[in-house]
Amino acid sequence: MLQSLKHLPPGEAERVLSSFASTLLPSPEERPVAFPDPVLAQHLLQELSRRAEVTRIKDPSEVRGRVFSVLAQELSGYALQSANLNEIKTRLGNRGELRSDYYKIEMPPSIRVLQKRGIRPSHIERAIRQPSAVEHFSQSGFVPQGEQLLSMFAKVIGSPTDTRTFTLLVETQRKGATQIVLTAWRIYHSDIKLLSRMTPLLILKAFVEVFGLKFRVGDGPETNFLLYQRIPIAKGRENTNLIAITNPERHNLAAQNLLKINSEGYAEVAIAYVIDMDTYAAALNRHGVKLES
Amino acid sequence: MGNILLYSTNVFLKFLIQEKFMHDIHYAWCSEDFDSATLPAYSSASLVPPSSNPADIFRTLRKDIQNHDSHSAKINEQKVSLTSRAIEWEKSGLISTANKDDIIYMVNNPAWDYWRPLIYVIPRLPVEKRLVLVPMSGRAGIGNEYTIDDLKRSEFEIIEP
Numbered sequence: 001m002l003q004s005l006k007h008l009p010p011g012e013a014e015r016v017l018s019s020f021a022s023t024l025l026p027s028p029e030e031r032p033v034a035f036p037d038p039v040l041a042q043h044l045l046q047e048l049s050r051r052a053e054v055t056r057i058k059d060p061s062e063v064r065g066r067v068f069s070v071l072a073q074e075l076s077g078y079a080l081q082s083a084n085l086n087e088i089k090t091r092l093g094n095r096g097e098l099r100s101d102y103y104k105i106e107m108p109p110s111i112r113v114l115q116k117r118g119i120r121p122s123h124i125e126r127a128i129r130q131p132s133a134v135e136h137f138s139q140s141g142f143v144p145q146g147e148q149l150l151s152m153f154a155k156v157i158g159s160p161t162d163t164r165t166f167t168l169l170v171e172t173q174r175k176g177a178t179q180i181v182l183t184a185w186r187i188y189h190s191d192i193k194l195l196s197r198m199t200p201l202l203i204l205k206a207f208v209e210v211f212g213l214k215f216r217v218g219d220g221p222e223t224n225f226l227l228y229q230r231i232p233i234a235k236g237r238e239n240t241n242l243i244a245i246t247n248p249e250r251h252n253l254a255a256q257n258l259l260k261i262n263s264e265g266y267a268e269v270a271i272a273y274v275i276d277m278d279t280y281a282a283a284l285n286r287h288g289v290k291l292e293s
Numbered sequence: 294m295g296n297i298l299l300y301s302t303n304v305f306l307k308f309l310i311q312e313k314f315m316h317d318i319h320y321a322w323c324s325e326d327f328d329s330a331t332l333p334a335y336s337s338a339s340l341v342p343p344s345s346n347p348a349d350i351f352r353t354l355r356k357d358i359q360n361h362d363s364h365s366a367k368i369n370e371q372k373v374s375l376t377s378r379a380i381e382w383e384k385s386g387l388i389s390t391a392n393k394d395d396i397i398y399m400v401n402n403p404a405w406d407y408w409r410p411l412i413y414v415i416p417r418l419p420v421e422k423r424l425v426l427v428p429m430s431g432r433a434g435i436g437n438e439y440t441i442d443d444l445k446r447s448e449f450e451i452i453e454p
């Protein structure tokens with residue numbers, strides 16, 4: 001907190017500092033609003049400059065950058081003084097607006113199976129903390145409650161020209177400031193049809209195009225991928241044959257889905273797809289990754 | 294009337310905040326040319342200095358992000374500007390206190406990537422009547438600069454080279 005403002009109550013200090021900050025910013029007004037107390041303005045600028053340690057810096061741009069950096073910290077300190085940071089992080093987390101490395105990561109015991117695909121927890125953590133690309137999803141018009149909120153993190157491993165390059169794609173469920181890992185896939189670029197600009201969702205869809213099996217949820221149409229769909233379920237079918245998978249060769253498979261039945265008789269599917277694990281294991285094997293049994 | 298397009302360089306985080314918290318209505322400070330340095334030396338449009346030239350702002354931001362320059366004047370100026378705006382919006386009842394808190398937290402704790410520059414390309418004709426010419430005292434040079442404070446998302450394209 002600034003000495004120059006210590007005589008003011010916090011709300012007033014926030015208002016004064018914000019008004020002072022406006023005088024330092026470029027203004028499109030004919031007559032920018034002047035700060036009413038020139039002596040206080042002088043004290044504030046001196047104190048901020050001292051805190052920014054700019055006396056020996058010659059570059060005016062760096063001086064400005066350092067002073068603004070201290071000013072931003074102070075301004076946010078005053079403005080968030082009575083705010084609950086955990087509540088802010090929960091709101092931002094639910095909306096997918098929290099930066100990736102601020103999320104807490106939860107790895108349920110069930111994801112141990114991923115180690116068999118050559119994916120360790122440390123790989124997953126790195127993909128979430130330092131992703132090459134990330135996408136956060138929620139159903140349109142849906143108030144984020146952490147029930148069916150999805151995120152996808154993609155970490156590219158290798159150079160674009162290398163045929164061994166793959167994307168580690170991690171699928172998670174967001175609950176406030178926590179990311180719960182649902183699954184992860186090593187997706188070799190040479191196995192899928194790459195477009196010039198690939199988002200995590202497009203990479204997953206391209207992967208499902210190659211390794212996915214057709215399925216049907218409830219009375220919905222046959223498909224290989226669902227994201228945020230509402231599908232009618234016939235009465236009495238709520239618990240049996242909810243997902244019918246087309247698997248004529250009886251391959252091993254991994255059904256990945258996050259869905260719930262609502263009281264109106266609909267399946268609210270956040271995501272659903274089914275991977276043919278025999279075909280995928282054979283592809284991984286070609287890339288030198290032996291799927292452990 | 295000048296050029297048929299206007300250009301404005303804005304950081305992604307500012308775009309995101311206006312989209313989410315200001316009903317997708319955007320404020321932009323714009324110029325008639327993307328890069329005044331490429332214009333004939335004796336035209337007034339070439340006299341938009343680097344601090345207001347969209348191309349220079351774009352290059353400066355991109356360099357600062359690549360270098361993770363925590364003393365970047367442009368980025369820290371944006372932090373102060375967006376924080377002040379959030380305080381102002383809350384005071385005038387445009388946003389709730391929770392929204393103000395969320396904006397300020399985001400502005401002060403973003404991923405580097407959130408400072409990446411976006412170029413707004415604005416067809417001039419539909420917004421002509423709402424353009425406000427920045428007076429000479431507010432400009433860094435004598436080339437024309439404008440502000441528009443109620444730009445709808447459908448009124449501009451975003452280029453992210």
